[in-house]
Amino acid sequence: MAMMEEFKKFAMKGNVMDLAVGVIIGGAFGRIVDSLVQDVIMPPISKLFGGLDFASYYLPLNGQAYGLPLAEAKKAGAVLAYGNFLTILLNFLILAFVIFQMVRLMNRMRNSFHPKEEVVVVAPEEIVLLREIRDSLKTRS
Numbered sequence: 845m846a847m848m849e850e851f852k853k854f855a856m857k858g859n860v861m862d863l864a865v866g867v868i869i870g871g872a873f874g875r876i877v878d879s880l881v882q883d884v885i886m887p888p889i890s891k892l893f894g895g896l897d898f899a900s901y902y903l904p905l906n907g908q909a910y911g912l913p914l915a916e917a918k919k920a921g922a923v924l925a926y927g928n929f930l931t932i933l934l935n936f937l938i939l940a941f942v943i944f945q946m947v948r949l950m951n952r953m954r955n956s957f958h959p960k961e962e963v964v965v966v967a968p969e970e971i972v973l974l975r976e977i978r979d980s981l982k983t984r985s
Contacts, residue, residue, distance in 0.1 A: 877939045886931060901927025 854860065882899075890898040900914040906921025917923045 873942075874935075874939060877942070878935055881931060881935045881938060885934065899928045899931045901925075901930075 886898045893901075902914055902917055903924040903926065904910065904912075904917055904921070905923055908917045908920045908923065912920070914923070914925060914928070918925075
């Protein structure tokens, strides 16, 4: 039973819970970005490039016909599915940009709650005076 208690203690630590929440929210947010790319951004781009599903663009490497759907072309042999790769790359770039903005916002909020300590610059004359005061206090003792 000691192992279960140790696991419970580990699982209830703040960092583990924060990580779990982050993973769950990140997964949901990833699906939102995927839908944004697939359903909003890629259709106009696909329309510009001929009206096909952009994710199904490929280069046949085994002599397949260009008109085949991607799944059938893959069954017939190797293909270079660059459309799907570009779609996933666009998902990543959007997600990375949004996460960067979130981290940037969090850093600004953290800095506003914890103002920076002011650095006191002491002039050289003041240092000399402080040393003299220190030395005179030492001689009195």
